Amino acid sequence: MGLAIDIIKRDGGRKSEKFSDEKLHASIVAACLSVRTPIGQAEAIAHAVTQSVISWLETKPEVTSHDIRRITVKHLHTHHPDAAYIYEQHRITI
Amino acid sequence: MDISSSLLVVALAALIHASFQLSLSVLTMLSGHAIGAKHSQARVLRLTTSFVAGVALMTILLLAFISLVLVDVFGHDIPLLMWATAAGLLFGVGVAVWLFYYRKSVGTSLWIPRSVATYLSDRTKATKQSAEAFGLGVSSVLGELLFIIAPMTISALVLIQLPAMWQLIGIGIYAVISLSSIVIVWVLIGGGHKLSAIQKWRESNKHFLQFAGGSGLIILGFYVYVMQVISSSVGGI
Numbered sequence: 387m388g389l390a391i392d393i394i395k396r397d398g399g400r401k402s403e404k405f406s407d408e409k410l411h412a413s414i415v416a417a418c419l420s421v422r423t424p425i426g427q428a429e430a431i432a433h434a435v436t437q438s439v440i441s442w443l444e445t446k447p448e449v450t451s452h453d454i455r456r457i458t459v460k461h462l463h464t465h466h467p468d469a470a471y472i473y474e475q476h477r478i479t480i
Numbered sequence: 481m482d483i484s485s486s487l488l489v490v491a492l493a494a495l496i497h498a499s500f501q502l503s504l505s506v507l508t509m510l511s512g513h514a515i516g517a518k519h520s521q522a523r524v525l526r527l528t529t530s531f532v533a534g535v536a537l538m539t540i541l542l543l544a545f546i547s548l549v550l551v552d553v554f555g556h557d558i559p560l561l562m563w564a565t566a567a568g569l570l571f572g573v574g575v576a577v578w579l580f581y582y583r584k585s586v587g588t589s590l591w592i593p594r595s596v597a598t599y600l601s602d603r604t605k606a607t608k609q610s611a612e613a614f615g616l617g618v619s620s621v622l623g624e625l626l627f628i629i630a631p632m633t634i635s636a637l638v639l640i641q642l643p644a645m646w647q648l649i650g651i652g653i654y655a656v657i658s659l660s661s662i663v664i665v666w667v668l669i670g671g672g673h674k675l676s677a678i679q680k681w682r683e684s685n686k687h688f689l690q691f692a693g694g695s696g697l698i699i700l701g702f703y704v705y706v707m708q709v710i711s712s713s714v715g716g717i
Protein backbone atom coordinates (compact mmCIF):
# COMPACT_ATOMS: atom_id res chain seq x y z
CA MET A 387 0.00 0.00 0.00
CA GLY A 388 1.31 3.52 -0.76
CA LEU A 389 0.57 6.82 0.97
CA ALA A 390 -0.36 9.69 -1.37
CA ILE A 391 3.02 11.30 -0.94
CA ASP A 392 5.40 12.13 -3.77
CA ILE A 393 9.01 11.07 -3.27
CA ILE A 394 11.40 13.31 -5.19
CA LYS A 395 14.35 11.20 -6.34
CA ARG A 396 17.87 12.04 -5.26
CA ASP A 397 19.28 12.99 -8.69
CA GLY A 398 16.38 15.36 -9.41
CA GLY A 399 16.24 14.25 -13.04
CA ARG A 400 14.17 11.13 -12.46
CA LYS A 401 10.38 11.31 -12.09
CA SER A 402 8.99 11.41 -8.58
CA GLU A 403 7.19 8.30 -7.33
CA LYS A 404 4.58 7.41 -4.72
CA PHE A 405 5.81 6.34 -1.32
CA SER A 406 5.77 2.56 -0.89
CA ASP A 407 5.84 1.22 2.65
CA GLU A 408 6.53 -2.28 1.27
CA LYS A 409 9.64 -1.07 -0.48
CA LEU A 410 10.84 0.67 2.68
CA HIS A 411 10.04 -2.40 4.80
CA ALA A 412 11.98 -4.67 2.40
CA SER A 413 15.02 -2.39 2.42
CA ILE A 414 15.10 -2.30 6.23
CA VAL A 415 14.75 -6.09 6.44
CA ALA A 416 17.63 -6.42 3.95
CA ALA A 417 19.82 -4.09 6.03
CA CYS A 418 19.06 -6.06 9.21
CA LEU A 419 19.70 -9.42 7.53
CA SER A 420 22.99 -8.20 6.10
CA VAL A 421 24.27 -7.74 9.66
CA ARG A 422 23.18 -11.29 10.48
CA THR A 423 19.99 -10.41 12.38
CA PRO A 424 17.50 -13.31 12.67
CA ILE A 425 14.63 -12.99 10.17
CA GLY A 426 11.90 -12.63 12.82
CA GLN A 427 13.74 -9.81 14.59
CA ALA A 428 14.51 -8.15 11.22
CA GLU A 429 10.81 -8.19 10.28
CA ALA A 430 9.79 -6.78 13.68
CA ILE A 431 12.35 -3.97 13.48
CA ALA A 432 11.35 -3.18 9.88
CA HIS A 433 7.68 -3.02 10.90
CA ALA A 434 8.38 -0.65 13.81
CA VAL A 435 10.66 1.62 11.78
CA THR A 436 8.28 1.71 8.79
CA GLN A 437 5.42 2.76 11.09
CA SER A 438 7.58 5.54 12.55
CA VAL A 439 8.49 6.79 9.07
CA ILE A 440 4.83 6.69 7.97
CA SER A 441 3.84 8.76 11.05
CA TRP A 442 6.51 11.30 10.15
CA LEU A 443 5.38 11.37 6.52
CA GLU A 444 1.68 11.95 7.24
CA THR A 445 2.10 15.69 7.66
CA LYS A 446 4.13 16.17 4.49
CA PRO A 447 2.81 16.50 0.92
CA GLU A 448 6.17 15.66 -0.70
CA VAL A 449 9.64 14.72 0.51
CA THR A 450 12.94 13.78 -1.07
CA SER A 451 14.28 10.23 -1.07
CA HIS A 452 17.20 11.63 0.96
CA ASP A 453 14.73 12.76 3.68
CA ILE A 454 13.18 9.29 3.82
CA ARG A 455 16.61 7.71 4.12
CA ARG A 456 17.68 10.15 6.87
CA ILE A 457 14.56 9.58 8.97
CA THR A 458 14.75 5.82 8.44
CA VAL A 459 18.37 5.76 9.63
CA LYS A 460 17.40 7.84 12.69
CA HIS A 461 14.64 5.43 13.73
CA LEU A 462 16.54 2.29 12.75
CA HIS A 463 19.48 3.43 14.86
CA THR A 464 17.38 3.20 18.02
CA HIS A 465 16.50 -0.43 17.23
CA HIS A 466 19.68 -1.72 15.58
CA PRO A 467 22.74 0.57 15.25
CA ASP A 468 24.66 -1.87 13.01
CA ALA A 469 21.76 -2.19 10.56
CA ALA A 470 21.34 1.61 10.59
CA TYR A 471 25.03 1.98 9.76
CA ILE A 472 24.78 -0.41 6.79
CA TYR A 473 21.55 1.30 5.62
CA GLU A 474 23.26 4.67 5.77
CA GLN A 475 26.41 3.40 4.03
CA HIS A 476 24.56 1.86 1.11
CA ARG A 477 24.83 4.92 -1.14
CA ILE A 478 28.32 5.90 -0.05
CA THR A 479 30.25 2.64 -0.21
CA ILE A 480 31.57 2.97 -3.79
CA MET B 481 68.11 -5.42 -11.47
CA ASP B 482 68.69 -8.98 -10.18
CA ILE B 483 65.91 -11.53 -9.74
CA SER B 484 65.38 -11.02 -6.01
CA SER B 485 65.27 -7.20 -6.34
CA SER B 486 62.86 -7.54 -9.27
CA LEU B 487 60.55 -9.79 -7.28
CA LEU B 488 60.69 -7.39 -4.33
CA VAL B 489 59.63 -4.53 -6.60
CA VAL B 490 56.77 -6.68 -7.91
CA ALA B 491 55.78 -7.59 -4.33
CA LEU B 492 55.73 -3.92 -3.24
CA ALA B 493 53.73 -2.92 -6.32
CA ALA B 494 51.24 -5.71 -5.56
CA LEU B 495 50.98 -4.58 -1.94
CA ILE B 496 50.13 -1.07 -3.15
CA HIS B 497 47.54 -2.59 -5.49
CA ALA B 498 46.08 -4.47 -2.51
CA SER B 499 45.53 -1.16 -0.70
CA PHE B 500 43.13 0.05 -3.42
CA GLN B 501 39.54 -0.33 -2.41
CA LEU B 502 37.09 -0.48 -5.32
CA SER B 503 36.90 -4.28 -5.52
CA LEU B 504 36.56 -4.45 -1.73
CA SER B 505 33.67 -1.96 -1.83
CA VAL B 506 31.92 -3.95 -4.54
CA LEU B 507 32.49 -7.23 -2.67
CA THR B 508 31.05 -5.71 0.52
CA MET B 509 27.98 -4.45 -1.34
CA LEU B 510 27.53 -7.73 -3.23
CA SER B 511 27.57 -9.66 0.05
CA GLY B 512 25.14 -7.20 1.63
CA HIS B 513 22.66 -7.57 -1.22
CA ALA B 514 23.00 -11.36 -1.31
CA ILE B 515 22.52 -11.78 2.46
CA GLY B 516 19.76 -9.15 2.51
CA ALA B 517 17.93 -11.00 -0.29
CA LYS B 518 17.71 -14.03 2.05
CA HIS B 519 20.06 -16.18 -0.06
CA SER B 520 21.57 -19.18 1.71
CA GLN B 521 25.11 -18.89 3.06
CA ALA B 522 26.21 -21.40 0.39
CA ARG B 523 24.84 -19.16 -2.37
CA VAL B 524 26.43 -16.07 -0.83
CA LEU B 525 29.72 -17.95 -0.80
CA ARG B 526 29.26 -19.02 -4.45
CA LEU B 527 28.62 -15.42 -5.53
CA THR B 528 31.53 -13.97 -3.57
CA THR B 529 33.87 -16.76 -4.74
CA SER B 530 32.93 -16.08 -8.37
CA PHE B 531 33.52 -12.36 -7.78
CA VAL B 532 36.99 -12.99 -6.33
CA ALA B 533 37.77 -15.34 -9.25
CA GLY B 534 36.77 -12.58 -11.69
CA VAL B 535 39.03 -10.08 -9.92
CA ALA B 536 41.91 -12.61 -9.92
CA LEU B 537 41.55 -13.47 -13.60
CA MET B 538 41.34 -9.84 -14.71
CA THR B 539 44.34 -8.86 -12.56
CA ILE B 540 46.46 -11.63 -14.11
CA LEU B 541 45.22 -10.90 -17.64
CA LEU B 542 45.89 -7.17 -17.29
CA LEU B 543 49.42 -7.69 -15.98
CA ALA B 544 50.14 -10.23 -18.74
CA PHE B 545 48.65 -7.90 -21.38
CA ILE B 546 50.69 -4.87 -20.25
CA SER B 547 53.82 -7.06 -20.23
CA LEU B 548 53.06 -8.33 -23.73
CA VAL B 549 52.58 -4.79 -25.07
CA LEU B 550 55.82 -3.61 -23.46
CA VAL B 551 57.79 -6.59 -24.85
CA ASP B 552 56.27 -5.96 -28.26
CA VAL B 553 57.22 -2.26 -28.19
CA PHE B 554 60.61 -2.33 -26.45
CA GLY B 555 61.78 -5.95 -26.46
CA HIS B 556 63.62 -7.03 -23.31
CA ASP B 557 65.88 -3.97 -23.26
CA ILE B 558 63.88 -1.14 -21.72
CA PRO B 559 65.06 2.36 -22.76
CA LEU B 560 65.97 4.85 -20.04
CA LEU B 561 63.15 7.14 -21.10
CA MET B 562 60.58 4.42 -20.40
CA TRP B 563 61.96 3.88 -16.88
CA ALA B 564 61.84 7.64 -16.28
CA THR B 565 58.26 7.76 -17.59
CA ALA B 566 57.22 4.85 -15.37
CA ALA B 567 58.83 6.51 -12.32
CA GLY B 568 56.96 9.73 -13.21
CA LEU B 569 53.71 7.77 -13.49
CA LEU B 570 54.29 6.30 -10.01
CA PHE B 571 54.98 9.77 -8.56
CA GLY B 572 51.95 11.27 -10.31
CA VAL B 573 49.50 8.55 -9.30
CA GLY B 574 50.99 8.54 -5.78
CA VAL B 575 50.29 12.25 -5.34
CA ALA B 576 46.83 11.79 -6.90
CA VAL B 577 46.07 9.02 -4.39
CA TRP B 578 47.18 11.26 -1.52
CA LEU B 579 44.98 14.10 -2.72
CA PHE B 580 41.96 12.53 -4.36
CA TYR B 581 41.55 8.82 -3.65
CA TYR B 582 38.54 9.15 -1.37
CA ARG B 583 35.80 11.72 -1.83
CA LYS B 584 35.63 14.33 0.91
CA SER B 585 32.52 12.90 2.57
CA VAL B 586 31.56 10.18 5.01
CA GLY B 587 31.66 6.60 3.81
CA THR B 588 34.16 5.03 1.45
CA SER B 589 33.14 6.72 -1.81
CA LEU B 590 36.06 6.75 -4.21
CA TRP B 591 37.27 9.39 -6.62
CA ILE B 592 36.25 7.46 -9.72
CA PRO B 593 33.81 8.68 -12.40
CA ARG B 594 30.31 8.66 -10.90
CA SER B 595 28.99 6.86 -13.98
CA VAL B 596 31.36 3.95 -13.26
CA ALA B 597 30.37 3.94 -9.57
CA THR B 598 26.66 4.00 -10.45
CA TYR B 599 27.11 1.22 -13.01
CA LEU B 600 28.96 -1.00 -10.51
CA SER B 601 26.42 -0.22 -7.80
CA ASP B 602 23.46 -1.07 -10.07
CA ARG B 603 25.13 -4.24 -11.37
CA THR B 604 25.92 -5.31 -7.79
CA LYS B 605 22.25 -5.00 -6.88
CA ALA B 606 21.20 -6.92 -10.01
CA THR B 607 23.70 -9.76 -9.59
CA LYS B 608 21.98 -13.07 -8.88
CA GLN B 609 24.11 -15.67 -10.69
CA SER B 610 27.72 -16.75 -10.27
CA ALA B 611 28.54 -15.79 -13.87
CA GLU B 612 27.25 -12.26 -13.22
CA ALA B 613 29.35 -12.05 -10.05
CA PHE B 614 32.39 -13.18 -12.06
CA GLY B 615 31.73 -10.42 -14.62
CA LEU B 616 31.30 -7.92 -11.81
CA GLY B 617 34.75 -8.88 -10.48
CA VAL B 618 36.23 -8.30 -13.94
CA SER B 619 34.45 -4.92 -14.22
CA SER B 620 35.57 -3.76 -10.78
CA VAL B 621 39.25 -4.28 -11.73
CA LEU B 622 38.70 -2.23 -14.90
CA GLY B 623 36.92 0.41 -12.81
CA GLU B 624 40.04 1.10 -10.75
CA LEU B 625 42.40 1.01 -13.74
CA LEU B 626 43.14 4.70 -13.19
CA PHE B 627 44.99 3.80 -9.99
CA ILE B 628 46.30 0.26 -10.58
CA ILE B 629 47.87 1.13 -13.93
CA ALA B 630 50.98 2.53 -12.17
CA PRO B 631 51.91 -0.51 -10.03
CA MET B 632 50.99 -2.85 -12.89
CA THR B 633 53.16 -0.99 -15.42
CA ILE B 634 56.21 -1.00 -13.17
CA SER B 635 55.68 -4.70 -12.39
CA ALA B 636 55.41 -5.47 -16.11
CA LEU B 637 58.59 -3.50 -16.87
CA VAL B 638 60.49 -5.41 -14.21
CA LEU B 639 59.03 -8.80 -15.14
CA ILE B 640 59.79 -8.70 -18.86
CA GLN B 641 63.51 -8.53 -18.10
CA LEU B 642 63.41 -11.82 -16.18
CA PRO B 643 63.74 -15.37 -17.59
CA ALA B 644 60.38 -16.91 -18.62
CA MET B 645 60.01 -19.09 -15.51
CA TRP B 646 60.62 -16.13 -13.19
CA GLN B 647 58.12 -14.06 -15.16
CA LEU B 648 55.42 -16.62 -14.33
CA ILE B 649 56.50 -16.71 -10.69
CA GLY B 650 56.43 -12.89 -10.64
CA ILE B 651 52.90 -12.78 -12.06
CA GLY B 652 51.88 -15.34 -9.42
CA ILE B 653 53.44 -13.26 -6.64
CA TYR B 654 51.69 -10.14 -7.92
CA ALA B 655 48.32 -11.93 -8.11
CA VAL B 656 48.58 -13.48 -4.63
CA ILE B 657 49.68 -10.28 -2.87
CA SER B 658 47.34 -7.91 -4.74
CA LEU B 659 44.39 -10.20 -3.96
CA SER B 660 45.29 -10.60 -0.28
CA SER B 661 42.99 -7.81 0.95
CA ILE B 662 39.99 -9.03 -1.02
CA VAL B 663 40.63 -12.65 0.04
CA ILE B 664 40.72 -11.57 3.72
CA VAL B 665 37.33 -9.85 3.36
CA TRP B 666 35.98 -12.86 1.41
CA VAL B 667 37.07 -15.21 4.23
CA LEU B 668 35.55 -12.92 6.88
CA ILE B 669 32.22 -12.79 5.02
CA GLY B 670 32.31 -16.56 4.44
CA GLY B 671 33.01 -17.04 8.15
CA GLY B 672 29.83 -15.14 9.06
CA HIS B 673 31.33 -11.82 10.18
CA LYS B 674 29.05 -8.78 10.22
CA LEU B 675 29.37 -6.52 7.17
CA SER B 676 28.94 -3.52 9.45
CA ALA B 677 32.15 -4.43 11.31
CA ILE B 678 34.07 -4.83 8.03
CA GLN B 679 32.72 -1.57 6.60
CA LYS B 680 33.36 0.32 9.87
CA TRP B 681 36.99 -0.86 9.83
CA ARG B 682 37.35 0.23 6.22
CA GLU B 683 35.83 3.62 6.90
CA SER B 684 37.82 4.33 10.05
CA ASN B 685 41.11 3.32 8.39
CA LYS B 686 40.50 4.86 4.98
CA HIS B 687 42.90 7.78 5.48
CA PHE B 688 45.66 5.45 6.62
CA LEU B 689 45.13 3.21 3.58
CA GLN B 690 45.09 6.28 1.33
CA PHE B 691 48.32 7.59 2.86
CA ALA B 692 49.98 4.15 2.71
CA GLY B 693 48.98 3.58 -0.94
CA GLY B 694 50.13 7.03 -2.08
CA SER B 695 53.37 6.84 -0.10
CA GLY B 696 54.10 3.36 -1.43
CA LEU B 697 53.75 4.59 -5.00
CA ILE B 698 56.04 7.57 -4.38
CA ILE B 699 58.67 5.42 -2.61
CA LEU B 700 58.54 2.87 -5.43
CA GLY B 701 58.83 5.65 -8.02
CA PHE B 702 61.86 7.08 -6.20
CA TYR B 703 63.50 3.62 -6.00
CA VAL B 704 62.92 2.92 -9.69
CA TYR B 705 64.21 6.35 -10.67
CA VAL B 706 67.39 5.96 -8.60
CA MET B 707 68.07 2.33 -9.56
CA GLN B 708 67.22 2.47 -13.23
CA VAL B 709 67.62 6.08 -14.37
CA ILE B 710 70.22 7.78 -12.16
CA SER B 711 72.46 4.70 -11.74
CA SER B 712 72.42 4.11 -15.53
CA SER B 713 73.18 7.78 -16.22
CA VAL B 714 76.05 7.82 -13.71
CA GLY B 715 77.31 4.47 -15.04
CA GLY B 716 77.16 5.88 -18.56
CA ILE B 717 79.29 8.85 -17.57
